[in-house]
Amino acid sequence: MSNPIVLLIFRVCFYGALMAGCVLAFSPLDRALHANFDDKLLHYAGFFVLGLLSFLSHPRVPLIWLALMLSGFGLFIEVVQAYIPFRSFSLADWAADAAGACSAYLLIVFILLCAAKKS
Numbered sequence: 001m002s003n004p005i006v007l008l009i010f011r012v013c014f015y016g017a018l019m020a021g022c023v024l025a026f027s028p029l030d031r032a033l034h035a036n037f038d039d040k041l042l043h044y045a046g047f048f049v050l051g052l053l054s055f056l057s058h059p060r061v062p063l064i065w066l067a068l069m070l071s072g073f074g075l076f077i078e079v080v081q082a083y084i085p086f087r088s089f090s091l092a093d094w095a096a097d098a099a100g101a102c103s104a105y106l107l108i109v110f111i112l113l114c115a116a117k118k119s
Contacts, residue, residue: 007057014053018073021046025077028086043096044103047074051104063105070101 074097082089
């Protein structure tokens with residue numbers, strides 16, 4: 001990524017999404033938010049987007065480190081939720097988080113391999 005303005009925009013989006021994820025994760029549950037969607041699907045989709053944004057905002061960091069960091073962030077959220085009275089720890093939520101992030105990275109690897117084959 002050679003354009004520093006585009007990189008800055010991606011970083012603002014990534015860190016903004018991380019903060020929004022924390023607000024959602026540590027707030028009381030609002031049943032209206034989950035009325036039409038499976039909770040694990042929301043975890044998967046959220047971390048899929050975070051995975052894409054993390055790569056776009058930090059393109060020089062190896063994907064394995066990004067995956068470990070996002071998985072660690074998902075675990076951090078679950079541990080904090082264990083101590084919040086209106087939330088609870090869930091290994092299934094953490095697994096959905098990790099699966100979403102890893103799926104994003106697999107997609108990125110696939111795209112990069114296809115691009116390398118074309119050139």
